[in-house]
Structures are given as C-alpha cells and as structure tokens.
Amino acid sequence: MHRIATLFFACTLFFSACNTPVEEAPPVGLLADSAMVVSAHPLASEVGADILKQGGNAVDAAVAVQFALAVVYPVAGNIGGGGFMVSRMHDGELSALDFRERAPFSGGRDMYLDSLGEVIPKSSTLGHLAAGVPGSVAGMYTAHQRYGTLPWEQLVQPAIDLAANGFLLTEKEARSYNSHRERFLEANTVAPAFLLNESGWNPGDSVVMKDLAWTLTQVRDMGAEGFYTGEVAKKIVAEMVRGNGMISLDDLAEYEAVWRDPVVFSYRGHRIISMPPASSGGIALAQLLQMVESYPLADWEPHSAEKVHLFTEAERRVYADRSTHLGDTDFYPVPRESLIDAAYATQRMASFDAEQATDSEDIASGEFSGPKSEETTHFSIVDAQGNAVSITTTLNGGMGSHVVVDGAGFLLNNEMDDFSIKPGYPNAYGLIGAEANAIEPGKRMLSSMTPTIIEKDGQLKMVVGTPGGSTIITSVFQTIVNVLDHGMGMQEAVAYPRFHHQWKPNLVYHEVDAIPSEIRNALQNMGHTLQERGGIGRVDAILILEDGKLEGGADPRGDDMAAGY
Ligand code: DON
Numbered sequence: 001m002h003r004i005a006t007l008f009f010a011c012t013l014f015f016s017a018c019n020t021p022v023e024e025a026p027p028v029g030l031l032a033d034s035a036m037v038v039s040a041h042p043l044a045s046e047v048g049a050d051i052l053k054q055g056g057n058a059v060d061a062a063v064a065v066q067f068a069l070a071v072v073y074p075v076a077g078n079i080g081g082g083g084f085m086v087s088r089m090h091d092g093e094l095s096a097l098d099f100r101e102r103a104p105f106s107g108g109r110d111m112y113l114d115s116l117g118e119v120i121p122k123s124s125t126l127g128h129l130a131a132g133v134p135g136s137v138a139g140m141y142t143a144h145q146r147y148g149t150l151p152w153e154q155l156v157q158p159a160i161d162l163a164a165n166g167f168l169l170t171e172k173e174a175r176s177y178n179s180h181r182e183r184f185l186e187a188n189t190v191a192p193a194f195l196l197n198e199s200g201w202n203p204g205d206s207v208v209m210k211d212l213a214w215t216l217t218q219v220r221d222m223g224a225e226g227f228y229t230g231e232v233a234k235k236i237v238a239e240m241v242r243g244n245g246m247i248s249l250d251d252l253a254e255y256e257a258v259w260r261d262p263v264v265f266s267y268r269g270h271r272i273i274s275m276p277p278a279s280s281g282g283i284a285l286a287q288l289l290q291m292v293e294s295y296p297l298a299d300w301e302p303h304s305a306e307k308v309h310l311f312t313e314a315e316r317r318v319y320a321d322r323s324t325h326l327g328d329t330d331f332y333p334v335p336r337e338s339l340i341d342a343a344y345a346t347q348r349m350a351s352f353d354a355e356q357a358t359d360s361e362d363i364a365s366g367e368f369s370g371p372k373s374e375e376t377t378h379f380s381i382v383d384a385q386g387n388a389v390s391i392t393t394t395l396n397g398g399m400g401s402h403v404v405v406d407g408a409g410f411l412l413n414n415e416m417d418d419f420s421i422k423p424g425y426p427n428a429y430g431l432i433g434a435e436a437n438a439i440e441p442g443k444r445m446l447s448s449m450t451p452t453i454i455e456k457d458g459q460l461k462m463v464v465g466t467p468g469g470s471t472i473i474t475s476v477f478q479t480i481v482n483v484l485d486h487g488m489g490m491q492e493a494v495a496y497p498r499f500h501h502q503w504k505p506n507l508v509y510h511e512v513d514a515i516p517s518e519i520r521n522a523l524q525n526m527g528h529t530l531q532e533r534g535g536i537g538r539v540d541a542i543l544i545l546e547d548g549k550l551e552g553g554a555d556p557r558g559d560d561m562a563a564g565y
Pocket of ligand 1: 467
C-alpha cells in the first residue's frame with residue numbers, strides 16, 4: 001500500500017506567513033512512514049523517491065537525485081561541480097565522501113593576481129579560469145561502488161530522460177535563467193543556445209538539453225571514465241583551450257573522490273556526524289554547538305536578544321578560526337582535534353561578555369602549540385532500511401563560472417574563488433583566508449558545506465544541510481538548535497527565519513522577520529550592527545519522529561519539496 005506522496009508546502013505559496021514567527025500553527029512537513037527525499041526541485045525529489053520505491057537504498061537514490069538536479073536545477077545541481085556526502089548506514093556505519101573540486105595542476109597561488117599583485121576583477125568567478133576540476137561524477141561513482149545496490153545505469157537514466165525529453169520551468173527557475181543571460185553571453189565563446197531564450201523564459205516553458213543527455217549517456221555507459229577520460233574529457237579540454245582555462249586531460253584523469261573520517265561530536269546527548277575538510281562545515285558546527293551547549297537555550301525565546309548575541313559572539317570566534325586554520329588537510333596541517341575539543345570551545349568563549357558585543361578587530365584566531373594535527377544545493381535522504389545520506393553539492397555561484405562545455409551541455413563551476421586568492425582578500429561570500437587555503441596545484445579549496453546527520457541513542461534522528469555560502473554553517477547550526485533546544489518540528493525549524501555573523505564584516509545579517517524591532521534595539525545597544533538581507537540558506541532536512549515516521553523539512557525559500565512513502 002505504499003504510495004508516493006508529494007506536497008508543495010503551503011508555505012511555498014504563503015512564504016511571508018511561513019517566515020514570520022506569529023501565533024499561527026507552525027508549518028508541518030510531509031510525513032512518510034518509510035522513506036523520504038527532500039531536495040531543491042520537485043522533479044529531482046520524485047526521481048529519488050521512485051528509486052527508493054524500486055528498492056534502491058539511500059545512496060542509490062542520492063546518485064539519481066544528483067544527476068537529476070544537474071538537469072532540472074542547473075543553477076546549482078551539477079556534473080561540472082563538486083560536493084560532499086555524509087552517510088550513515090542502518091547498521092551505524094558512518095562515512096564522509098569528499099568530491100570537492102581541485103585546483104588544476106597548472107594553477108598556483110598568484111594565478112588571479114596581476115603583475116602588481118592586485119586581484120584581476122572577476123577572474124576567479126566568471127569564465128574558464130574560475131573552474132576547478134569537477135568532482136561530482138567521481139563522487140557519485142565512488143559512493144555507488146561502495147554502497148549502491150541498484151545498477152548504475154538505472155540511476156543515471158532518469159536524468160537522461162529529463163534532459164532528452166525536456167522538463168517544465170518553475171517560476172523561480174524561469175526568473176533565474178533570465179537573470180543569468182548576460183553572464184552566459186559574456187563567459188562563453190560559443191553561446192549556450194539551450195539556456196538562452198531571445199524573448200525571455202516563462203514558467204511552464206519546456207527546456208530540452210540534448211548535449212547534456214549525450215554526456216549523461218557516456219556516464220551511464222562508462223561510469224566515471226565516461227566523464228574523466230574519452231569524449232567528454234576531450235570536450236572539456238577543448239572548451240578550456242577556447243576560453244584560456246586551465247583544466248587538462250591529466251587533471252581530469254587524475255581526479256579522485258576521497259573517503260574522509262567524519263567529524264563526530266556530541267551535543268545535548270545527541271551524536272552529530274558532519275563533514276571534515278576540505279569543508280570547514282563539520283569543524284565549525286562542532287565549535288558552535290559546543291560553545292553554546294552550556295547555555296539554557298530551551299528556556300530562551302528562539303530569537304531573544306540574549307540568544308542572537310550569544311550566537312553572534314560564538315560565530316565571530318569560529319569564523320576567525322576558519323580563516324586561519326582551515327584548508328585542505330592533504331596540503332595543510334589543520335589542527336582538527338584541537339579545534340573540536342570541548343575544552344577549546346570553553347576557552348574560546350572566556351572573553352564572551354553577556355552584555356556587550358566584541359569588536360571583530362579584537363578577535364584573532366585561536367593559537368595552537370605543538371603539531372597541527374549565492375548557489376549550492378542540499379538534499380537529504382532516508383530509505384526504508386534506515387540508511388541516511390546527506391549531500392551538499394555546488395557550482396559555487398549560481399550557474400557557476402557560467403561556462404557551458406560546448407557539445408557536452410553542462411556548466412562548469414567557479415569554485416576556484418573559494419580559495420584565498422590573495423591573503424585577506426574576501427571571496428564572493430566575504431570570507432577571508434590565508435596560507436591554509438592558498439591555491440596549490442591539485443589542492444581542494446575550502447568549503448562551508450555542512451552535510452550533517454544526527455543520532456540519538458544509537459538511532460537515526462535527523463538529516464540536514466543547506467546551500468548559502470558562508471551562511472551554510474550558521475543555518476545548519478540554527479536548524480539543529482531549533483529542533484533539539486526549541487522543540488520545533490522539521491518544517492518549522494527549516495522555515496524559521498535566520499540570522500548570521502561571520503566575524504568579518506562585523507555585521508549581524510538577518511532575514512526580514514528574523515529579529516523583532518525591540519530585539520534589534522537591544523542588540524544595537526550591546527554594540528551590534530545589524531543588516532537585513534534576503535533569504536539565508538535553503539535547508540532541506542528529514543526528522544525521524546518519536547513514532548518512527550519521517551517529517552520532511554523543505555525550505556519555503558525555494559521550490560524545495562519532500563517526496564516519500
Ligand atoms: O563550498 C562553499 O562553501 C561554497 N562554494 C558554497 C556556495 C553556496 O552555497 C552558494 N549558495 N547559495
């Protein structure tokens with residue numbers, strides 16, 4: 001009697017109502033008995049739920065969702081980008097897969113600087129030189145080899161069908177395609193006709209991606225080799241030659257996804273499992289949760305002045321550490337264990353003043369002695385056996401470098417901008433870095449992606465993650481606290497307004513309804529500067545309820561949707 005149930009949440013239509021902490025009944029997400037996918041696009045969620053129904057496990061479904069998103073959600077879904085997967089099998093086995101892009105072998109520390117040492121405008125964000133060596137296909141193939149149960153071909157096929165037969169644009173997608181038009185024209189040597197529409201895209205228009213269907217067919221038939229060697233690889237390199245990019249056949253052939261040890265720590269009796277470097281996400285999340293654990297958050301209003309102040313001060317300290325200490329551990333000795341030590345969190349908060357904001361100029365990164373040991377997308381999946389997958393994947397900026405590989409129909413990332421392209425120079429998200437995240441040939445650029453899984457008493461409890469650049473970490477942080485401390489359900493926790501601080505600039509960013517005016521005044525009196533901004537993050541998450549049912553949290557800030565049975 002299993003039935004695929006899909007739902008556009010009421011709050012997708014009534015966004016502002018969902019985004020306001022008023023006395024209305026809190027939004028409840030899709031409930032499912034057995035299995036669920038929550039992703040940024042309804043068609044991708046349905047593809048994943050179908051795979052689960054066909055008997056595939058969560059990893060099988062994740063592979064199918066990743067490829068489907070590359071078609072229907074090109075702003076961030078990708079085969080030309082990279083990402084991270086955290087998984088927990090029903091027997092408790094944990095893993096973390098790093099399929100982050102790498103710098104080309106011919107890249108180097110000063111590749112975005114002119115002869116005077118100044119950053120060449122847009123060089124790391126738009127066009128061929130901005131692209132790192134893509135990791136997504138290798139990531140999916142590697143994950144499938146270890147955990148997959150259905151044949152690979154069966155998982156790639158739904159994406160091929162979507163690309164070849166076409167799919168209908170949602171309103172948000174139509175707007176997004178139109179807004180990127182000029183940059184598509186600027187970045188490409190051969191205009192990507194399938195993404196351009198002279199008279200502008202409208203909701204309901206059908207988009208067909210023939211070249212992408214061909215590329216996916218190579219991947220279906222030859223696995224990762226179908227992307228990293230052979231005809232697709234040749235087309236990528238030909239594109240690089242036309243546009244003065246750097247990715248070579250050697251870069252592609254040598255690319256590997258890497259299994260890492262997940263970051264594991266506890267918070268209020270829960271076991272939190274998250275992503276280690278090359279993402280900063282897991283370490284920063286561990287620091288943040290440990291810094292606030294001794295405070296009675298459950299007794300505080302979710303957006304009280306004392307809570308926004310505490311979180312801001314914790315975030316200020318954590319992002320200062322991020323800028324100095326975090327980078328690809330294959331190249332830099334990140335003091336991982338020291339950073340996530342609970343005693344270090346306590347020491348770091350010793351300068352916290354409950355009444356007064358600290359000046360970011362007075363906060364430096366912590367020091368350790370001894371050996372130093374606006375687009376992404378996230379999806380969360382739980383299958384009927386209780387296996388769980390949390391994947392965040394990205395091209396970096398919306399539509400990445402805007403370069404489409406001619407004849408292969410997919411967008412390349414602009415992930416190189418996530419490196420510290422010059423010490424102290426802010427990336428597209430305002431994040432600064434230095435040595436730990438300097439460009440080196442073959443190195444992975446530091447990420448903020450935070451795919452996370454939570455256990456309680458040895459049982460799966462939550463799968464969570466989000467896009468949002470630098471705000472990813474703080475959005476995951478707040479979503480977890482919303483559920484574990486404030487007792488919210490999954491949809492309510494995801495929809496709840498968010499705020500963010502990242503050390504520099506010294507601003508508390510907040511969504512329009514996140515901080516009521518009297519609390520803004522209180523925060524300003526403490527010395528905080530507030531700045532309103534658009535939506536922060538798009539969290540897609542699943543909560544396992546007391547009765548064993550799954551509740552989806554699909555972010556009303558996007559087209560996100562839960563599908564399950
Ligand atoms: O890896 C990172 O942290 C960034 N490239 C993520 C970019 C992102 O989330 C953009 N989304 N809104």
